[in-house]
Amino acid sequence: MTTALRCGLWACPSCRRLCRPETGDSRAGRCPQCGATAHPRKPDSLSRCWAFLIAATILYVPANLLPVMQTSSVLGSSRDTIISGVIYFWTSGSPGLALLIFSVSILVPLIKLGSLAYLAHSVRHPGGTDPHRLGRLYRAVELAGRWSMLDVFVIALMVGMVRFRTLATIEAGPGAAAFGAVVVLSMLAAASFDPRLLWDASGSSNHEH
Incomplete structure (x- = not known):
């Protein structure tokens, strides 16, 4: 080729x-x-991609386990994680919203990190994989990144609405900061990865700089 x-x-x-x-x-x-x-080729493409991926994977755990929203009202206070939010909407009769939050906040970031890791691994170990298919996977990862901040926007909207109505006080928890970092790091990983390396790996020589 x-x-x-x-x-x-x-x-x-x-x-x-x-x-x-x-x-x-x-x-x-x-x-x-x-x-x-x-x-x-992009300088140090794979090294930067792996560094951002590892950092995002580490922060993915606290992003899902730590509270993303802390609510205080006259009725008491609560600390909600992404998982507890999914369970709440599912049990309260809103399965569609629960599936949306689960997909955007848990499933999509995990698939994105796994796909980028697979692409970076394919550069070193092509194994006869079709570069056209890998290229389509990379474009899908880039497209998915545009929807990664959806639940953060929902939290911000809820905070503004509740404070405006003076019904309660909602503050973003440490989980929201960790999740935002995961989104940013995954976007940086996708931007650092050079998809042209996939075509180099499929040929007789691998040009990585």
């Missing part, structure tokens, strides 16, 4: 123009059109 890199061409990250690096420069070069720094 012939790629632009094998022909000595690099893609500019700014204007996307294919450019040829200067003779003897194998790490970085200047785009002749916009002047941006171009690299054959």
Whole structure:
């Protein structure tokens, strides 16, 4: 399979123009059109991706076990986690909302982390996997990342509504901060991963910088 890199061409990250690096420069070069720094591949792509993935995986546990919302009212106070929220909506007759929160807050982040780990592993150990299929998986991961903050927005909306009505006081708990960190770290992991490495791994040589 012939790629632009094998022909000595690099893609500019700014204007996307294919450019040829200067003779003897194998790490970085200047785009002749916009002047941006171009690299054959994202520098330290796999190392950065794995670092963000490991950090996100570590924070995934407290994000689901620690309370994401602390409620105080004249009737008492409560500390709710994501899991307890799912159970509450399921038992109170709102299974659709319970499934939505479970999917967005628990299932989607877990699938995203697992998919990115699989993609990063496939670069080192391609095993004859079709790069077209891996590319579609990477695009799906990027698309899923756009919905990762849905439950955080719901919590913020509830806080504003309740405080406006002066019925109670709702504050975000440590679980919300951990979950927000998981979302940000997973987005950074996806942004750090260079999908072009999948095509390099499927060929005879692997160009990782």
